[in-house]
Amino acid sequence: MELRQLEYFIAVAEEANFTRAAERVHISQSGVSSQVRQLENELGAQLFDRSGRTARLTPAGIAALEHARAALASVEAARQAVDDVNGLVRGKLVVGMVTACTVTTLFDALSTFHRSHPGVEITLLEDTSERLVERLRANMIDLALVGTSVTNPAGLEAYEIAREPLVAAVPVGHPLSSQGRTTLADLGRYSLISLPSGTGVRTAFDDACTAMGVRMRITLQAGAPAAVADLAIRGLGVAIISASMAAQQAPWLTALPIEGVEAETVLSLVWTSVTNPATQHLIGHCRRSFAASRPLSHPAPEPELSAPVSSYGSS
Structure with missing residues (x-):
């Protein structure tokens, strides 16, 4: 029985799929299948039910999984103990x-x-x-x-590392560009461009809108802040981006603080x-x-390197 056989067995069990397991351990699917077959032959039992679209553990496989994990954990602990003695990090x-x-x-x-x-x-x-x-x-x-x-x-x-406010960014000549600042009510009259849900900027904006009891209309999304700004420059809507990103796009975009909205990305x-x-x-x-490095915006106070890292949030 080899350690790699246990590793491949665990990968297939956790992924429930030989192809995904092969991608995870960075070898071919045939290589994973062959090693698992060898392990099954050595144990004298079938570990997976291969009749369906997923690789499901058999009762024997369920019984073996915990021990396989424990075996690999023990090997890793032994390796770590030796590395600690030798001052190595692996x-x-x-x-x-x-x-x-x-x-x-x-x-x-x-x-x-x-x-x-x-x-x-x-x-x-x-x-x-x-x-x-x-x-x-x-x-x-x-x-x-x-x-x-x-x-x-x-x-x-x-x-x-850094925190900064969100702004609404509009191109030259936009009706909001001469106001100096804007409100959610103003923005509600225009199409908005933002990063997708799950990003820091979008989450900060959505949370701020929820706190104000309003729902804004996001008509365009782009996966990168620069793309959001570029769409706004071309007149496709008002960009909701960080203040630093808006500053990078001057003079093509004008950054407008949003009154009554305390939204920051961290x-x-x-x-x-x-x-x-x-x-x-x-x-x-x-x-x-x-x-x-140069601060990105307004970084938090730097804790001592020898002290426990502070529990700040992310943007």
Whole structure:
């Protein structure tokens, strides 16, 4: 019995599909199937019912799954114990990042971390902030750079990087461009352009509207802030974006504060309260990189690197 056979068995059990399991462990489907077959032959029992569209565990498979997980956990614990003695950090890290993020300081941190700990394999995953937070809570990723509208996502630790207000951005010549500011009532007369649901900017705007008891009409969505601004420049609607993004588009867009709306996006690193040594080291590299970089807007006070990371939220 080989450890990789147990790993592939667990992957198929958790994915309920040989193809998805193969993608997860980065080998061919035939390779996964062959190794699982060998494991079944060695155990003398069929572990999966392959008759349906999903790979379902048989009673024997259910009985074996817990022990397979325990075996791999024991091996990892032994490896970690030896690495601790030798002062090494090894393993795999999955780092999440909001889609279309332009904050390259995270890449700087990953670079310095990789040079210091080449034994750690890093996977970078892009998604919406909402889904990244869900993946963190499900222990599917180790660390994420996200945007939210709250100070601290429930159940997670966070290090705030920057926060800034939302604005309505209109092109030159738009009826609102000469007002200097606007209201939700004004915006209700126009088509709005925003990022999709699940992003920090959209969540902050939706929450603010809900608090005011109004429902706004979002007619266009784009996955990147620059695309939202570009659509507004072309006269397709009023963009709801962060103040810094609007400033980058001057003089083509005019940023209008929204009266009575206290909506801010917060950019943060977030992780679970229980972390492995590799994640702890990466958090340290990230904090140092962001502290050394130019502030994105109005960053939170920088905590001491030796102190526990504060529980700020994400944007």
